[in-house]
Amino acid sequence: MSAPIIVVRGLGKRFSRGGKDVDAIRDFNLEIAEGEFIAIVGPSGCGKSTFLHMVGGFESITSGDLLIEGRPVTGPGPDRGVVFQEFALYPWRTVAENIAWGLEIQKRSKAEQKAIVERLLAKVGLTHFRDHYPAELSGGMKQRVAIARTLAFDPRILLMDEPFGALDAQNRELMQEELQTIWNEARKTVIFITHDIEEAIYLADRVIVFSARPGRTKADIRIDLPRPRDIDVKKSKEYFDYRNQIWDLLRDEVLRARAEFA
Numbered sequence: 048m049s050a051p052i053i054v055v056r057g058l059g060k061r062f063s064r065g066g067k068d069v070d071a072i073r074d075f076n077l078e079i080a081e082g083e084f085i086a087i088v089g090p091s092g093c094g095k096s097t098f099l100h101m102v103g104g105f106e107s108i109t110s111g112d113l114l115i116e117g118r119p120v121t122g123p124g125p126d127r128g129v130v131f132q133e134f135a136l137y138p139w140r141t142v143a144e145n146i147a148w149g150l151e152i153q154k155r156s157k158a159e160q161k162a163i164v165e166r167l168l169a170k171v172g173l174t175h176f177r178d179h180y181p182a183e184l185s186g187g188m189k190q191r192v193a194i195a196r197t198l199a200f201d202p203r204i205l206l207m208d209e210p211f212g213a214l215d216a217q218n219r220e221l222m223q224e225e226l227q228t229i230w231n232e233a234r235k236t237v238i239f240i241t242h243d244i245e246e247a248i249y250l251a252d253r254v255i256v257f258s259a260r261p262g263r264t265k266a267d268i269r270i271d272l273p274r275p276r277d278i279d280v281k282k283s284k285e286y287f288d289y290r291n292q293i294w295d296l297l298r299d300e301v302l303r304a305r306a307e308f309a
């Protein structure tokens with residue numbers, strides 16, 4: 048196997064607030080191979096978003112190592128694209144202009160920008176909405192624009208924090224299918240945070256269950272379901288077994304996290 052693209056060793060993050068220290072993450076270890084789809088689930092407040100922000104280079108590291116292709120993360124970079132729950136689209140830009148945003152920063156030629164934007168509009172099924180503004184779109188459509196905008200500058204690593212959290216159940220399922228299709232084609236390395244165990248199993252090669260705070264690996268479960276995965280896989284016995292296994296692990300941690308705040 049080739050060297051992992053992301054290596055996390057003994058990672059820790061401590062926040063200090065009002066003279067009190069909070070260990071969000073402690074002694075967290077993880078290795079991710081290029082092209083792997085990793086989902087992270089865990090109780091609320093266990094440090095999942097903090098970890099993703101550290102990989103993104105938006106949050107400093109308190110202790111341990113966080114390496115991408117062998118180099119320590121020191122800040123954001125074009126090798127990493129982020130898609131978060133809130134659709135951070137520019138309201139004054141059309142769909143096409145939102146997708147082109149990163150390409151303008153990269154100073155790509157107008158012709159290149161147009162070709163990439165058209166390809167991505169088709170990929171996320173929004174060709175007919177290219178001249179619409181975000182306010183005219185549904186939540187699912189906005190999230191598709193956000194994904195297209197991130198894919199436009201072609202990062203090797205996609206960091207996704209509850210990207211479908213604000214969508215209704217039907218749109219969520221459609222977006223899961225779409226993301227799987229995009230991932231099958233592009234094979235990017237993905238770290239995907241979700242509260243939805245079923246979503247994690249459907250999408251991921253491995254599901255990492257975080258412990259209650261301070262966050263670290265409680266379990267690292269390989270999902271051996273054949274790809275590409277049809278949405279009907281969610282009705283299979285294997286899927287059901289994974290769901291029970293992960294839910295049992297998570298339940299203990301959710302109870303521990305609750306006890307702390309009781």
Ligand SMILES: Nc1ncnc2c1ncn2[C@@H]1O[C@H](COP(=O)(O)OP(=O)(O)OP(=O)(O)O)[C@@H](O)[C@H]1O
Binds near residue numbers: 062090091
């Ligand atoms: N900037 C900050 N300053 C102080 N404490 C912080 C800061 N950011 C996060 N924390 C604390 O770190 C812990 C982990 O937060 P984080 O947002 O990473 O959790 P999470 O697992 O993503 O939660 P959720 O699932 O609810 O989104 C929490 O106790 C949170 O209050």
